[in-house]
Amino acid sequence: MKISLNWIKDYVALEASVEELSRALTLLGLEVEQIIRTGAPQLDQVFVGEVLVRDKHPNADKLSVCQVDLGSAGGVKTIVCGAQNYTVGDRVPVALAGAVLPGNFVIKQSKIRGQLSDGMMCSAKELGVAEDADGLLILAGRPALGTPINAVLPAGDVVFDLEITPNRPDCQSHLGIARELAAWFKLPLIYPQEKFRGKVEGELHPELLRNVSVLSPEDCPLYTAHVIKGIKIGPSPAWLRERLTAVGLRPINNVVDVGNYVMLETGQPLHAFDARKLAGHQIVVRRAADGEKITTLDGKERTLSSRMLVIADAAQPVVIAGIMGGENSGVSADTTDLVLECAIFRRQTVRWTSKHLGLTSDSSYRYERGVDPHSALEAAYRAVDLILETAGGQVVGPAFQVGGDVPWKREIVVTHGYICDKLGFEIPAAEMRTxxxxxxLTISREEPTDARGPAWTVTIPSWRDDLDRPIDLVEEVLRLYGTDKIPAAVVNSPGLIGDDDPVVLFNRRVTDYLVGHDFHECVSYTLRSSKEISTWVSQTAAVELALANPFVDDQSHLRPTIIMGLLESLKLNQSRGVPVTQLCEVGRVFIERNGQNYECAAAGFVIAEPVGERSWLKRTPADFYATKKHVVAIAAGAGIDLARAPLVPVTGSFYGWQEGHSAASGEMAHGWTARFGLLNLAMVRALGVEGKVFAGVFAILPEKLTGEGTRRRYADFSLMPAALRDFALVVDLAVQSDEVRKTLAKIARAAIGNAFALEHVEVFDVYQGQGLPEGKKSLAFSLVFRSAERTLTDDEVNAVGQKIQDEIAKSTPWQIRK
Amino acid sequence: MQATLTALVAKAQSDLAALKARPEFEAAKARLVGPNGELTALMKQMGAVPKDQRPAMGKLINETKTALQALLDAALGTIEAAELQAQLGPAVDPTLPSPDAGPGSYHPLTLVREEMCRILRKVGFTVADGPEVETEYYCFDALNTPADHPARDTQDSFFFPPTARFGNVSKHTPDEKYLLRTHTSSVQIRTMLKGAPPIRIVSPGRTYRRDTSDATHSANFHQLECLYVDKNVTVRDLKALLDYIFGSLLGKATKTRFRPHYFSYTEPSFEVDLSALHLPKVKKEWIEIGGCGMVDPSVFAGVGYDPEVWSGYAFGMGLERLAMLLYGIDDIRYFYQNDLRFLKQFA
Known part of the structure; x- marks a missing residue:
C-alpha cells in the first residue's frame, strides 16, 4: 500500500522527519518496504533572487559576473555564473554558502577565475526538481525576493510503500495510517469535513434508477446507491491528479478519480455507473448463472459461475461484485447522470471469485481482507461531496439502501494487571490508558480491582474487527509503548527431561558416520520429475507420488530415493570439471507400497569413479563390498543388524541397480529397506554421468526408530590358546558363501558337541579356475576352536576335523578340496 | 694352542663382518661355536694340555668364547638392522599430497541447524521431528488459519490429489487433503497433541512453498522453530530467548528488534530483525530473520490445553537465510547444487 505523506498530513499535523516517520511506521507494525521521494527536496539557504547586473567575466569568455538582489535574505550578492539563458531582471533560485544541493553538493563562497562568488544561481536539475535542465530555472510570477525556494517550488512528497498485514484492513487507507501515526506521535486525528451527510434533495427519479434488489443478501450485507444528476465529466483538478499519481494510480476523469481517491482515503471501494446504461434502470445483486459472460473493463471476456456474485441490470451482469466493472456500464466522457455504488460484499465470495477468475483489483484486495460495513456510508457521503465539487451535478432522490441494519457493538474487559502479566514487565496504568x-479504543468504564491496577471496559470501533479478546489489547498497548523498549532478561529455563527425537538421533549418527568416512554431505530437492521416478523406481510410484499442483514440470513428484539427487550432483560436478567421488545425503524419502505411500527417514551415498582425475599414487578402487560396509553401518545406526537379515542379489525387477553386482535387504513390510552395490551402468550413462557409480541407500519408517538401543551384556571369553583348522570346499558357482558358512558351522558344532567351542568360522579365500572343474569354485574357510578351561590337544581337534569331513561328504553336495 | 685361538678370533672377525643374511650367519655360528664347531673341537683338546697350564688355557678359551659371542651378536645385529631396513621402501617425500580423497564435509545447512540445536539444547529445548507430508489440519486449521483465511494465500502450498494415501501420516479428520508442510509449525501441533505441558522443543526441517525459485527463494527450504509452553510465559521471556540465541550464534555485538506483525497462531506477533553489521556482506542495519509471538489462546484450546493456565511462545526462521547471513552466501540455489567447491568450504 502506497501512502503519500502530503496526503496523510490532511488528517494529522505531522512534523516528524521522514526517518522518524519510517521508524514509527516500522515499530507500529507497518513494514516500510520502500520510501519514494518526489518533487523538490528540502533546500535550506536557497532563496529567490533577481539579477540586477550581468557583466562579462574578465578572465573567462563563457562566464558572467552578476549582482543579484536577495532582498531580506542577504541583500545584493555577487554570483559568478556560466548559464546563458537569463537576462537582467529575471528572478532565479540562488544557493548561498551553506546550502546543500542534491547529490550532497555543498555551496561555499569561492573564487572563480579570480572573481569572488557568494553562491550559485541554480537550474531545475541542480535543485532536484527535474531530471534534465537547460540553463537556470527562471521563476515565473515574480515571487518576492528572499523567499525560501521551497515556498516557490512544487512541494515535494514522500511516498511510503507499506506492507499491511492481513489482520489490519483498516490500514488499507490513508485515514487508517494517519490514525496510527496520530496515536504514535500523540497528535489529534482530523477527519475530512463532510457536507452532504445523506441529505436528499428532490424526489425519486425512476427514469434514472427505479429499483435496487439484493437477491443474495449473505454475499452482500449492505448495498447503497446514490443518484447524481447533471454532472460533467472532465479531468480532475491538479491536487487530485497529483495525489493519485503520487501513489501510483493513473488519473482517468473526475468521477473515476474521486472513486479511487475515496477508496484510498477510507478503504471503502466505490463504483460509479452511467445511469443511462443500466437496462430497465434496475440494479440486481445476484449470483451469476453458470456460463454467464461479462467483458470486464480490461477488455477480457470472463465466464462466470453460480458461486460468483454480480451486479446486474435488467438484462445482464454489469459488474463482477467488488472486483471489476463491465466494459459497457461505466462512466464515459458523455455521462451526465450517475449511480454511485457503495456496498459491502462477503470477503470469502470476493476471494473465491477473484481466485477463480485470476482477476484482482485494488477493490477486490480490500474486500478480501474485509471492509468495515459500519463506515461505508461515510465513504459514500465523502464521494458525493467530491463529485459535486469536481464534476458538479446534484444528488436526486433518497439513496437506495438494502441491508446494513446490524448495529456494531463490541466491548472488551481487560485489567492492567493482565496486560503486565502477559508482557512480563510493568507499564504504568495511565500510559496504557492513553x-x-x-x-x-475508548474506555467506557474504569474500575479498581483487587489485583494491581484498574480494570477497563474498552469499546472497540467497528473498523477494528481484529480486536476481540483481552490478549489482542496486549498487542495494542505494546505497539504504542514501543517493542524496542522491552527490557532485557535472562532466558528462563527450568529443567525439563527429554531427549531429541529418535529420527533426529538417527540422522545425526548416520551423517557423522558418512562424513567421518570422507563423504561430502549434499542437500537435494525433494521434488523430482515424473520421468526420473518411472525410470529409476517404478510406474506405480510415479502415479502415487505425484503432486496435484506442481509448480514446474521437473518438480512434480516426491522422491522415493536419495540416489537421484546425488547422481544429479555428481553430474553437475563432473560437468564443471570438479573432481568428485563420495557424496551422501540424509533426509526424507517417500516409498510407495501397495498403493500407500510411506514417509521414511533415509540415508544414501554414491561412490563414483574418479573420472579424469590423475594421482601420483594408485589406490584400490571402490567396489561392491565397500558399499556393503557402509550400508551395514547405516543400518546399525537405525538399530538394524544387517547380518541377521536375508540378503538377496538384485535381479531385473530392481530398477536402477546392476544385476549381479548389487544386493537388497529388508522389506517395507518390516519397516525398512536397504539396497547397495553398483548402479546400472546403462542408466547411469544415459543420465550423463561418467564412469561406474557404486551406491547404497537405507530407508526406515520413523516409527521404527526407538532411540534406545538394547543394553549390551558382557560375555566371558577364554584365555586359552586357539586351535585352527582350514577347510576348502568345492561348490557350484551359484552357491553363496554364507550358505556354506552356516552349514559348515552347524556341522562343526555337531562334531564338537560339548567338548569345547567353535569360536569363529569365516571365509578367507574364494578361487575358481585352473585345477577346478568348469562351473565350480572353491571356498576356503578358517575354523577357530577354543576351550574355556584347557589347551586343546592335536588329537582331539584332528578327531573333530575328521568328523566334519565325514559329515560334509555324507550330507552335502560339496567336496573337500585336498 | 694360544695361536690357534687367536687366529680363530681373527678369522671369525673377518668372516662374520662379510655376512649379509640369516642362513649364512647360522652356518657361520655353527662352524664357530656349534657342537661340531671349531671352538668345541679346540676345547676337546684341553685334555692334552699339561695340568699346570690348564687354568691359563681355560681362561684363554673362555675369553675366546666371549670374544666370539660378541662378534656373533654384532653380526646378528647388523643383519637384523639390514632386515628391518629392507622392509622400508625409499624415504617418503612428506610434501607429496595424500592420494586419498577427504576429509568429508557437513552441508552448511546441517552445520547451522546443529549449532542452533546445540544453543537451544543448553536452555532445555529438545529436538522434535514430524512428517514433511502433512494434512490441512496440522498445517493450517490447528494453527488458527481457517480455509478461507487470506493468510493461506501467502503460503501457497503443494497439495496431493484426494486419492493419495500416506500410510504413516495420520489425518485428524477423514476428508482432509494431504499437502507438503509450509512450515514446521505442524510439528508443534503434533507434539502438543502427543504430550502434555510444559513443553520446550525445537523443530528443524524441510518445508515447501509453491514459489518461483531465484537467488533468494526456493520452493524447497528449511525452517527451524521453537515452542515453549509453560505457566506465566511472557513477551519479555520471548525477547530474552532471541537475544540469547543470536548473541550465542553471531556474537555479543548482535542486537535483535521486534516489529509488531501478524501471524494467525500467535498474539501478539512480531517479526524479528537482527542488527549484525560485523558479519560479512551485511550492509543494512536491520535484517529480517524470522517471526515469533505468544501462542494464540485459540491454538491452545484446539489442542486441549487450558489457555487460562498455559501460555507460551513460538519462534521460527528460515535456515537458508540464516546460513546465508552467517557465511555471506549470496544465492540460495548454491545450497542445492552441491558443487564440491562450495561444500568443501565448510569442511
Missing part, C-alpha cells in the same frame, strides 16, 4: 485511547 495508548488505547489514542487508537480510538
Amino acid at each position: 495508548a488505547l485511547e489514542s487508537l480510538e
